Amino acid sequence: MPRRHPARDDHPSGGTGDGTAPPAPPAGDEPGIARRRFLGYVLAAPTLTVAAQLGAEALAPRQAAAAAPALIPSLPGPAELLDLNELLTLAALPTSNLLTIRIEADGTAHFALPRAEVGQGVTTSSAMIVAEELDLPLDKVKVTLADARPELLFNQLTGGSNTTYSTYTPIRVAAAVARGRLLRAAALILGDAVDTLTTKAGAVVSPAGTLLGYGELAAKAAALTDTAVEVTLKDRADFRVIGTAQRRLDALEAVTGRKKFAMDLQVPDALPTMVCRPPTINGTVRSVANLAEVRAMPGITDVVTVSTGVAVRGRTFGQCVDAVRALSVDWGPGTAEGASDATVLDKLRRAELPLVVPPLPLLTKAVDARFTFHFSSNAALETNCAIADVREDSAEIWASLKAPIVAQEQIALKLGLPPTAVRVHVTEGGGSFGRKLFHDAAHEAAEISRALGKPVKLMWHRTDDFRQGRTHPMSTSRVRATYSLGEVLTYEQRHTSVATDFGHGIGELLTAEVARLPVADLTFSETMFQLTQVSPYHLGVTTQLLSETDKGYNTGSMRGIYSPNVRCAQELVMDELARRMGQDAYALRRRLAKDPRARAVLDKVAEVGEWGRTMAPGTAQGIAVHAEYHSVVAVLAEIDCRPGTTGRQIPNAYTGPRVTKVVCAVDVGLAVNPRGLEAQMMGGISDGIALTLTSGLHLRDGHFLEGSWDQYFYTRQWNTPPALEIIVMPSDGEKPGGAGELAVAGAMAAVACAYGRATGTMPTVFPVNHAEPLAFTPLPTVPPVPASPTDGRDRTI
Numbered sequence: 001m002p003r004r005h006p007a008r009d010d011h012p013s014g015g016t017g018d019g020t021a022p023p024a025p026p027a028g029d030e031p032g033i034a035r036r037r038f039l040g041y042v043l044a045a046p047t048l049t050v051a052a053q054l055g056a057e058a059l060a061p062r063q064a065a066a067a068a069p070a071l072i073p074s075l076p077g078p079a080e081l082l083d084l085n086e087l088l089t090l091a092a093l094p095t096s097n098l099l100t101i102r103i104e105a106d107g108t109a110h111f112a113l114p115r116a117e118v119g120q121g122v123t124t125s126s127a128m129i130v131a132e133e134l135d136l137p138l139d140k141v142k143v144t145l146a147d148a149r150p151e152l153l154f155n156q157l158t159g160g161s162n163t164t165y166s167t168y169t170p171i172r173v174a175a176a177v178a179r180g181r182l183l184r185a186a187a188l189i190l191g192d193a194v195d196t197l198t199t200k201a202g203a204v205v206s207p208a209g210t211l212l213g214y215g216e217l218a219a220k221a222a223a224l225t226d227t228a229v230e231v232t233l234k235d236r237a238d239f240r241v242i243g244t245a246q247r248r249l250d251a252l253e254a255v256t257g258r259k260k261f262a263m264d265l266q267v268p269d270a271l272p273t274m275v276c277r278p279p280t281i282n283g284t285v286r287s288v289a290n291l292a293e294v295r296a297m298p299g300i301t302d303v304v305t306v307s308t309g310v311a312v313r314g315r316t317f318g319q320c321v322d323a324v325r326a327l328s329v330d331w332g333p334g335t336a337e338g339a340s341d342a343t344v345l346d347k348l349r350r351a352e353l354p355l356v357v358p359p360l361p362l363l364t365k366a367v368d369a370r371f372t373f374h375f376s377s378n379a380a381l382e383t384n385c386a387i388a389d390v391r392e393d394s395a396e397i398w399a400s401l402k403a404p405i406v407a408q409e410q411i412a413l414k415l416g417l418p419p420t421a422v423r424v425h426v427t428e429g430g431g432s433f434g435r436k437l438f439h440d441a442a443h444e445a446a447e448i449s450r451a452l453g454k455p456v457k458l459m460w461h462r463t464d465d466f467r468q469g470r471t472h473p474m475s476t477s478r479v480r481a482t483y484s485l486g487e488v489l490t491y492e493q494r495h496t497s498v499a500t501d502f503g504h505g506i507g508e509l510l511t512a513e514v515a516r517l518p519v520a521d522l523t524f525s526e527t528m529f530q531l532t533q534v535s536p537y538h539l540g541v542t543t544q545l546l547s548e549t550d551k552g553y554n555t556g557s558m559r560g561i562y563s564p565n566v567r568c569a570q571e572l573v574m575d576e577l578a579r580r581m582g583q584d585a586y587a588l589r590r591r592l593a594k595d596p597r598a599r600a601v602l603d604k605v606a607e608v609g610e611w612g613r614t615m616a617p618g619t620a621q622g623i624a625v626h627a628e629y630h631s632v633v634a635v636l637a638e639i640d641c642r643p644g645t646t647g648r649q650i651p652n653a654y655t656g657p658r659v660t661k662v663v664c665a666v667d668v669g670l671a672v673n674p675r676g677l678e679a680q681m682m683g684g685i686s687d688g689i690a691l692t693l694t695s696g697l698h699l700r701d702g703h704f705l706e707g708s709w710d711q712y713f714y715t716r717q718w719n720t721p722p723a724l725e726i727i728v729m730p731s732d733g734e735k736p737g738g739a740g741e742l743a744v745a746g747a748m749a750a751v752a753c754a755y756g757r758a759t760g761t762m763p764t765v766f767p768v769n770h771a772e773p774l775a776f777t778p779l780p781t782v783p784p785v786p787a788s789p790t791d792g793r794d795r796t797i
Helices: 084-098 122-134 150-156 163-190 214-221 251-255 291-295 317-326 341-351 404-415 440-452 462-468 506-512 524-532 563-580 585-592 596-608 674-693 742-759
Strands: 037-043 049-053 100-103 109-113 141-145 198-200 203-205 211-213 227-232 271-276 284-288 300-306 309-314 329-332 365-373 385-390 395-399 422-426 456-459 475-484 487-498 541-549 619-628 631-640 658-667 723-728
Touching: 037 163, 049 084, 049 163, 084 150, 084 163, 084 506, 084 524, 100 163, 100 214, 109 122, 109 163, 122 141, 122 163, 150 404, 150 506, 163 198, 163 203, 163 211, 163 214, 163 227, 203 214, 211 214, 271 317, 271 440, 284 300, 284 309, 291 300, 291 317, 300 317, 300 440, 309 317, 309 440, 309 456, 341 475, 341 487, 341 541, 365 563, 385 440, 395 404, 395 440, 404 422, 404 440, 440 456, 475 563, 487 563, 506 524, 524 541, 563 585, 563 619, 563 674, 563 742, 585 596, 585 619, 596 619, 596 631, 596 658, 596 723, 619 742, 631 674, 631 742, 658 674, 658 742, 674 723, 674 742
Parallel strands: 109 141, 271 456, 395 422, 487 541, 658 723
Antiparallel strands: 037 049, 037 227, 049 100, 100 109, 198 203, 203 211, 271 309, 284 329, 300 309, 365 475, 385 395, 385 456, 475 487, 619 631, 631 658
């Protein structure tokens, strides 16, 4: 139980909240703020408004993993000392006091979350944290998304599975301050001692049973000046909301179509707008031959040339599609002119860093492998879109943005306005996984609105997003592992990638926090690589390095950044090492695992998935583990590569092997919402299956051939595993770890290993179906978008 001090805003008793000095810490406490004791603020406002105040001590120090029974242990890598998640959290701490909770007269608690909600469920988990510490029913907590707030600095950047990890304590502290303040106000009204009062379901309860609702106490609990108070947070044993499975608060709106995304907003005079885009990546407009004819088309109000193409504004999006298709544009070259998969692969091979540890004849042997990972699409389910209303001296933007402060700064610079004159509203998004770190739609909408002098509702066509949008870069991974007498002696991995764009705010964060980084003076991408890549195994002397080449592509940090490809390569090599050394693949991983949590999840999936059971020829199991952002996951996958399965015929689809079963065990420390965590794992597993088997982009003549989801072959309903079990491991952790990206790498690797075991050949090119002939007929590049379909029903499966 937490310690109680009558003179503090404490839990479960109240406090003075008048800024008097707190009592001396009990014997045995370390100097400063103890484990659950924090400073918060009551802010001057008409109704109760509170905030947290945290310092670097709020981030628990990294604990070294327990030693594993490995003959040749590996030294910890940079990400085992300080990872991206911790860096994001440290960067957010200085402005944690700007995250506020407000109690309204109707008894609801309002919290403006400075992160993006793109389907991952952070509005629900944040509401659960508020409800827990405030003793408030969950439906009485209202979480909205904050507009761009430059004063938050790096506290308004969504990425790296960091939202819950970094906001968990600040939200709790603010809610605890509010609760203590409400107790104090009730004590003054009732004449009872604060420590005799309790809270329940949004009300303060006296010993006599008198109830005072939070709403009627809100004004009384408010302050005239900012006041510092000390609070003690609940013990985990007292949790009633955190850790329970809750459905998403927006579930009903989502399934009934009432959820509001950017395109659902009604901004006065903001008409549908689309852009005719070049046939090759980042091509430019030389001239337009038929501007007058297109301007005269039905419903079209405006046509204007902008930096990314030719924009058309009309009464409906259907009319915009017709206008885009009608435009006759002379296009200049792009940034990847003439490029193809083969030319990019050649550049990657030439940019590979050398391996330095050779096998020693008669003493050691080596596994040598090179893996190729093709471009993959970062298109979200909701296509790229934004609304902009640019005036002479101001601008207003609406979009789903994960880095809204950067968007505000760069749009203001583009418009020649001070940042304070640009208001950026963050809307909920229909998917992201890195895509919405970039504000290209908002930037483009602002440019068009300024050029026209009118508000615009810009929507990218689905084909635009696949061909001109963000992609996960093509890469290779060269691996050499040496071994002798059943032990792995060295592991080298040289990952070479088309350059990843970090111009969305992460690069600025790395620059600002450079003194904390456990790496040398590396580039942004190399630093990101070192802060995110963790080898979960003792593999002797281990080095994992990144090299980059070619910045001519619109790339992004898709879910997991480098981890899915890097971990897939390592797990395939682990399978090959086990085979050559005559060891069981699961047993080898278990023995070499650095962390007992990794061994625990491996043991669980092996047990539940019946590792090693007899399977029919052409089918097999694969197993993998992935550790990232204070969390760990293991995945066991079973695959069917028999001709009867790979030869299935489904219209307009690629079939190939099918994953028939997945068992996933995940340990994220404290799971705020286990149901939400399970959903995250399901999505990550689908991503991993797709990246291994079916989903990749073909580059030819400077453009991608895929033009929509029906050609990209993401995991479909008929291609998901019929048997799926997700196990949330019990944990006594005090904080949640990152979960949003966790399952992708584990699932991709497990499926790849299963495929290799089923076919008898280790796969080295991903997705495995990337070879031509294509399973689809590419859409033309001119016009850049297809005609609106009239046979939609015929295409549903």
